[in-house]
């Protein structure tokens with residue numbers, strides 16, 4: 001007699017290559033179509049590398065199984081068949097320490113990327129409090145800063161046609177004066193560079 005099929009060790013059979021993800025353009029319509037089904041939504045997140053597609057048990061070093069878990073927001077969790085340890089599908093991801101559901105976070109992220117104001121996000125989505133949206137926007141900004149600080153990026157040089165790539169540079173001096181009065185305190189020079197063609 002055939003038993004129950006074994007729980008999968010991968011969320012999705014296909015994880016999109018980084019080069020493809022860099023060019024991808026997601027629409028809210030696409031997101032809203034996938035979000036209602038928790039399994040489909042997890043697959044979308046794993047395909048887009050927003051959560052891990054598979055996880056090894058920290059004790060047994062064996063692949064954990066994806067199992068349903070009604071009591072958690074994500075609807076699924078990882079479970080080790082050997083030692084029965086469980087861990088969240090958010091393990092090792094951007095969402096690991098977040099309270100909101102992953103679909104709400106992705107929607108807030110989408111609006112942040114498209115520079116939609118907090119009050120409009122609240123209006124469109126009846127999502128959550130102003131403070132929550134501002135806190136998530138700060139989190140996205142910090143992640144981007146972290147990425148910029150840890151990823152070396154070459155600016156300038158030559159494009160595919162052998163032409164110079166233009167880099168604009170500007171500097172500003174930042175200092176603080178209480179109530180715009182009193183002497184200037186020691187400040188900091190901040191230098192910014194931007195490659196217009198690539199953004």
Ligand SMILES: [Zn+2]
Pocket residue numbers: 057058059060061080081082083084085
């Ligand atoms: Zn284990």
